[in-house]
Amino acid sequence: MQLSSHSTAPQTDVNHRILEAAQRLFARQGFEKTTTRQLAEAAEIAEGTLFRHFENKKAILVAVVTQGWSEMLTDLLTHLSEMGSYRSIAKLMRERMLTLPKQADLMRVCFMEAQFHPELRDRIQAEIISKMTSVVEAFIQTGIERGTYRDLNPQVVARVFLGMFMIAGFSQDTLMDEDPSPGFQREMAETLADIFLNGILTQPAIQKQPEI
Amino acid sequence: MQLSSHSTAPQTDVNHRILEAAQRLFARQGFEKTTTRQLAEAAEIAEGTLFRHFENKKAILVAVVTQGWSEMLTDLLTHLSEMGSYRSIAKLMRERMLTLPKQADLMRVCFMEAQFHPELRDRIQAEIISKMTSVVEAFIQTGIERGTYRDLNPQVVARVFLGMFMIAGFSQDTLMDEDPSPGFQREMAETLADIFLNGILTQPAIQKQPEI
Amino acid sequence: MQLSSHSTAPQTDVNHRILEAAQRLFARQGFEKTTTRQLAEAAEIAEGTLFRHFENKKAILVAVVTQGWSEMLTDLLTHLSEMGSYRSIAKLMRERMLTLPKQADLMRVCFMEAQFHPELRDRIQAEIISKMTSVVEAFIQTGIERGTYRDLNPQVVARVFLGMFMIAGFSQDTLMDEDPSPGFQREMAETLADIFLNGILTQPAIQKQPEI
Amino acid sequence: MQLSSHSTAPQTDVNHRILEAAQRLFARQGFEKTTTRQLAEAAEIAEGTLFRHFENKKAILVAVVTQGWSEMLTDLLTHLSEMGSYRSIAKLMRERMLTLPKQADLMRVCFMEAQFHPELRDRIQAEIISKMTSVVEAFIQTGIERGTYRDLNPQVVARVFLGMFMIAGFSQDTLMDEDPSPGFQREMAETLADIFLNGILTQPAIQKQPEI
DNA sequence: GATGAATGAGTATTCATTCAT
DNA sequence: CATGAATGAATACTCATTCAT
Missing domain, CATH: 1.10.357.10 (Tetracycline Repressor, domain 2)
Incomplete structure (x- = not known):
């Protein structure tokens, strides 16, 4: 668990942070009005990174x-x-x-x-x-x-x-x-x-x- | 009624057509995803005309x-x-x-x-x-x-x-x-x-x- | 003079009012930022009337x-x-x-x-x-x-x-x-x-x- | 010089190209008549890029x-x-x-x-x-x-x-x-x-x- | 894999001009 | 002649997505 976290945890972690941020922002402002930039900022990653984890918005x-x-x-x-x-x-x-x-x-x-x-x-x-x-x-x-x-x-x-x-x-x-x-x-x-x-x-x- | 429609009808009519189109489109696609161009097309008016009748989207x-x-x-x-x-x-x-x-x-x-x-x-x-x-x-x-x-x-x-x-x-x-x-x-x-x-x-x- | 003013004075008058308004507005806001609507309002005529007196802006x-x-x-x-x-x-x-x-x-x-x-x-x-x-x-x-x-x-x-x-x-x-x-x-x-x-x-x- | 230009030059370069283009175009046509599209073309960048470097026109x-x-x-x-x-x-x-x-x-x-x-x-x-x-x-x-x-x-x-x-x-x-x-x-x-x-x-x- | 600068299609809105009344 | 509603091309600006580093 601890050992394998080296490679998998970051992955999962980022994914999780994105989803958490997205849930909050989508709820607050709706899907359309939430920009990928906001999403990235809230998840504390770069905007481009979003698209490594999800194909699109x-x-x-x-x-x-x-x-x-x-x-x-x-x-x-x-x-x-x-x-x-x-x-x-x-x-x-x-x-x-x-x-x-x-x-x-x-x-x-x-x-x-x-x-x-x-x-x-x-x-x-x-x-x-x-x-x-x-x-x-x-x-x-x-x-x-x-x-x-x-x-x-x-x-x-x-x-x-x-x-x-x-x-x-x-x-x-x-x-x-x-x-x-x-x-x-x-x-x-x-x-x-x-x-x-x-x-x-x-x-x-x-x-x-x-x-x- | 038909006679007096000369001056008042167009105004009211356009307004009405816009609202009807808007209700249909907003319901179908949501507010954000409905463009003013679509709105104008659906109401069969020019895009600019929208803004003579309503200040904003x-x-x-x-x-x-x-x-x-x-x-x-x-x-x-x-x-x-x-x-x-x-x-x-x-x-x-x-x-x-x-x-x-x-x-x-x-x-x-x-x-x-x-x-x-x-x-x-x-x-x-x-x-x-x-x-x-x-x-x-x-x-x-x-x-x-x-x-x-x-x-x-x-x-x-x-x-x-x-x-x-x-x-x-x-x-x-x-x-x-x-x-x-x-x-x-x-x-x-x-x-x-x-x-x-x-x-x-x-x-x-x-x-x-x-x-x- | 008084008699002929029937037909000519309004003409001249409108022309004059337009130019006066234009001078004031152009000076205040520049040519580009002055709209024909403002011009018409300031001259107290309809927007379309502008174009009866001047070919364009x-x-x-x-x-x-x-x-x-x-x-x-x-x-x-x-x-x-x-x-x-x-x-x-x-x-x-x-x-x-x-x-x-x-x-x-x-x-x-x-x-x-x-x-x-x-x-x-x-x-x-x-x-x-x-x-x-x-x-x-x-x-x-x-x-x-x-x-x-x-x-x-x-x-x-x-x-x-x-x-x-x-x-x-x-x-x-x-x-x-x-x-x-x-x-x-x-x-x-x-x-x-x-x-x-x-x-x-x-x-x-x-x-x-x-x-x- | 040539080597270090890797990271810093693009930023500065684009900024500089924009300002140069802007000075030329503003002088030639005035601020209002210069469109952001022209500005972008003259600076040889995409229109959107302008707004990464300057908040506004x-x-x-x-x-x-x-x-x-x-x-x-x-x-x-x-x-x-x-x-x-x-x-x-x-x-x-x-x-x-x-x-x-x-x-x-x-x-x-x-x-x-x-x-x-x-x-x-x-x-x-x-x-x-x-x-x-x-x-x-x-x-x-x-x-x-x-x-x-x-x-x-x-x-x-x-x-x-x-x-x-x-x-x-x-x-x-x-x-x-x-x-x-x-x-x-x-x-x-x-x-x-x-x-x-x-x-x-x-x-x-x-x-x-x-x-x- | 992560980054973020660059992209350009797409958006709401404005406005000079036209034209039926 | 005067009007002002209608027009639609043009505008500044946004943003999801790409890609070289």
Whole structure:
């Protein structure tokens, strides 16, 4: 590990620095308005070096986005598989939503640019969204079969579930009038989860946050 | 009408053609990637003419977005005020969501670009979002007071309500794996409305679409 | 006169207003940086009207400049012919230099733009400068013959004489460090005239301003 | 020299080529009418390269002008300090004026553009003109104290002195009717110097060019 | 492999000029 | 004749990409 780092680490390191810089800058200013010069400066490398690591600017975008989604996918799967009760899905949502701001940057990049870069969108949909939805779909399906969830189309519910995270993500900067205080942010996440859970349960848990 | 169009029509007409072209192009390719040359071609005018009608490229964006949102706001207020029962809010959502694709272009433009143009975001939030949320908020508040809706924070619920439209809007091109068939689209809208309604009602209407 | 003014006066009036505006604007901002829109606004006419009175923008420049020089030429000739003593040439210079600021705008336009518009320069030189120099030349020549002026080449002295006005004209905005107070301005004009006179007289009038 | 040029020369070289091209083109066509494309072509570089070396087109102007004036200032100071007799100032003028055509381009650029670019004018006045005038002023002052020069305001005389160079510079293309033969040019310089000297001396040296 | 100077196609914007009204 | 909306060529400047060192 330490020995091999001589040759591989710098490689990986530079790559990593580029992606980190890119995620930050793309989120802040959008893909088009971020220049390769800025990217290079932020990653503390020369402008030309960018093109030794990525074929072109768009390749950096693709890398940033797919990498980020992969993390989200893994994260979601891990937590979903660890979940005991089907009624605790609200808890999962609440937690994920509150850790979301870290990834909100990425989501924004993703939704923004996916619109305009077909190959990026296709890739995200093929590699990530479809996997996510099918995992969530299976989860919902089981809940329905057990009689915990109402008899809705699991495909659709899965998408609504994922959509909820979008709301949470975007609500910060677009849906809010200026002041997204942490308290309000938290309440938003909780209510969102609560409405969703009550919306799909056969025997609603009326009160907010009924389970830990 | 036809006679008086002599003097006023050209002005208005060109303005209108520019905005229409802009909405289409911005939605398709984003603001940055849309060139003024394309804009002019699409509006069938000379490039220079753009700048007789709008000071800037960005002024076109602002015009497109605020005009579009205004229409949405009016539309929402009209339908909300016409609504008889508080349980029919799902119906409103379904209908609005299905007529949404027409305005989906606009929404996309809006959410995309608002991120990067503070003055645009401020304007949207001040003129539109805050009005929308406060109207919806009042509506929810009344529902809660009448005991129809659960005792949730109306501010938050209003935002969730508006967020639902976002999901519907974006689900088409981002959340879907390729095939947003009209049938699926419709089911998405219905389920979204259904989950939301059941999520907030005190006495859930369990079955989907219980009222026309 | 009054009757005919119906048709001719407006013509002349508009023409005059254009030239006045042009002189002011060209002097202030230069020819290139003055737009036809500004010209039209300043003359209080429509932009298109400019081109009914002048074939193009440069024609306005040519008109401004030749008209202005003509006035200067006339002015110079009048005063030169009225001059009694050859020793009072300094008086002429002083007076002309002090009334110069009015025409400084024009001079600036002239010297600036003549550089870059050969046809303008040729015209000025043919119609104005050569006339001016030959008139002054004759005057100097006579002074020399009478023994009042030193035996210098009258051609050259004439040009030096005219050049002195340039110094006076430009000294205001270019040769001065910020503060061309009227007092200093006046002293400049007087000293300039004084040095010139003493420089060409056979029997110098040593003291400054020896004659009224 | 040849070896070390590897790393430093290109930088300096390109910069130098740009300034040289700029001086030539600005003088010939003026600042506004010179396009960056022309500038690049004349300097034999790509248009974009201009902007790696200068922030703006105007920055090129400023560089051209200040560099040129600095050379003139140095030149003047050198010769002034080397001067033995106060009566030989005419000699200095004659010499400087005849080597002037080389710098006439620059002077023209300078006087033209200083009119319209306040920051340029301020810079020239602060860094160059005021230094020049104060040096010349001191020289004149001494001449007056020694009784060689007449008792005139040294500040003003200094400006007249510098203005004389302007006449010489501009006389070539503006004050002359077409034919500035070298002979005439030389006579102009000599007469100018002669008139100035006789104009300020207490005991005039009547004949032209009385000292070497 | 890393660098960063050079590139030149591409951008938003301006403006003299035209021409239908 | 006057108007001013429309024009489109031309402009300064940007930036992803290349390549000699």
